[in-house]
Amino acid sequence: MGKEFLEIFEQWADSYDDSLTNNKEYEAVFHHYDHILNNVAERSTGHVVEFGPGTGNLTLKLIAKGLKVTAIEPSPAMRKLAKEKIGAKAQLIEGDFLQFKLDSKPDTFVSTYAFHHLTDQEKEEAIKQYSNLLPIGGKIVFADTMYVTKEAYNQAILDASKKGQHNLAEDLQREYYTTIPILTELLEKNGFTTHFKKMNDFVWIMEGEKINERG
Template sequence: MGREFLDLFEVWADSYDQSVDGHDKEYAEVFRGYEDILDSVASRAAGHVVEFGLGTGNLTMLLLSRGHKVTGIEPSPAMRKIAEEKLSGRASILDGDFLNFPELDEPRTFVSTYAFHHLTDDEKKEAIALYGKILPVGGKIVFADTMYESKEAFNNAINDAKNKGFHNLAADLEREYYTTIPILQNMLEENGFRSSFTKCNEFVWLMEAIKKE
């Protein structure tokens, strides 16, 4: 459920905002257009928004600026501390993850950025089924995350990172649970969602899924 990566989150908490600003060459393409990616997610949100893996609170701040009620779900104590300092009590920040979280007050949109890949495909399927039960008709899942058009494209990304000497990036790609768009489309369709996928950069795609009647 992603919690096996908690040690990584604790290490990365203090440097995360520098990475998303493009200061880490290995991850520059991963975070290219970061502000636009956040804006794309926020612009699709409606009603009470639940954010999984809010990290240091960057998307949360944008959602709040647009007038949304936001509940953040974050398993990392270090990330929660940074987010709490940024947000100054303007949003509820709860300990939890994509599959385990406190009871929510009629959420309309589930959002997440750069986090869903911490779940295996089986866990992703379980999460989508859970959201399908919680969301009303017209409710949304809006996730921006690294994913691939095919298994071949994923393998090519790993090889490309190694060829560029981006060993940390290659290790991340091999260690975490990146999936493909066809797999996610099938999961969403099976659980009553219609979906669309928009490419943001060479790594990140925006997934918008709307619950059908």
């Protein structure tokens, strides 16, 4: 999952939960954070595979819904913190969006604030894998920063710079944020229907339901 960003995850682990509410620069990114997690959990069924659980906030909501959860996290520091929260209530393993091993078939793949760590080519590789693993009716439910157009993405960088939000502007340029049309194409060519719901000025929920076999 964007192994080039692993050092950032390690550095951010201890302050991640606090930054959700106390970092003014990222306030708009995490606006309605709890509501976003609840929306992802509500759309999930069966055996849920969660990529990038971070400190385990979504994991707890999935567990509370009575779902079987396999949480896949590349960062040792994040895994340690998540383990302290969830205990033995979910399986927590090392891996990422593209490299993982499951002990049973998944019904839903979920992720929040993480898919942008993959390039568009890697996103396509990931979606192909999920299509091969999911049954008909299985889902991908990802909440992440994405844009309606490339122009809107470029404007977001300019807006952050003008507001003096230099860390946010740097993040937007360093990582691999993409557009809804690109994600729609990737999902549909791999057998999924698509639905997008805007959650705040940055984050959308992307929901794909598998309706036929890829290809």
